[in-house]
Amino acid sequence: FLHRYLLDGQAIETVWTVIPAIILVAIALPSIRLLYLIDEIHNPALTIKVTGHQWYWSYEYSDFDDIQFDSYMIPSNELSTGMYRLLDVDNRMPVPYNQAIRLMITSDDVLHSWAVPSLGIKMDAVPGRLNQSSLLVNMPGVFYGQCSEICGSGHSFMPIVIEAVGESDFLKWLEL
Amino acid sequence: MSEVAKLPKPQLRGLLTSQIKRNLVFGAVFAFVVTAAYKMNINDKRKIKYAEFYKNYDPQREYEQMKKAGIFQSARPE
Helix, strand or coil, rough: CCCCCCCCCHHHHHHHHHHHHHHHHHHHHHHHHHHHHCCCCCCCEEEEEEEECCCCEEECCCCCCEEEECCEEHHHHCCCCCCCCCCCCCCEEEEECEEEEEEEEEEEECCCEEEEEHHHHHEEEEEECCCEEEECCCCCEEEEEEEECCCCCCCCCEEEEEECHHHHHHHHCCCC | CCCCCHHHHCCCHHHHHHHHHHHHHHHHHHHEEEEEEEHHHHHHHHHHHHHHHHHHCHHHHHHHHHHHHHHCCCCCCC
């Protein structure tokens, strides 16, 4: 039997508690700073409300004439050439690029999560709660995302598509 | 006894402690070197690539090209 009478080691236990604690504090300080910076006020030009449902998203642009629409995934058997399976939707969410946008995200039924990885955004859609997030798309294009909180059988079939368009085209779209 | 060269007395106690101390130093140096190498060869190179991309990036030009290609639902080409 090796070390049968080895009962404690105060020195080593102190070292392997204190050193990791110092390392964790060194990681935490910049991390907490960034966390607070994320919530800075940035005077958004536009507020969009996103509501998660089973199993689609709906968007409201209530700053302008109460525009509201649902966004359903295009079923695989209705895809046209060039469309992405399980990612493309019937009504995309247009936003102007290079403009600060406020997103208010909630859910109508169960937990969902609104995530678009290429824009670095993910926010839970919680029923009875309004979660705020900010969005600034610095380049035009089409950005895809998917629901990121298990919400039933259609969880994998409620994608998100954002179109970052020019300001003038966005204003034209609003008037439709 | 003949003249036999004596070996230096080996360390008999505290072997684990001295091994740990030596390993801590090697570990710290190795971690520092790997981190520095990663920062220089990967992080900084990536930052430079991003800076190069955005140096002459014109979002309006890119947008017009994308719009002409017809990829937007809400901004159809004229």
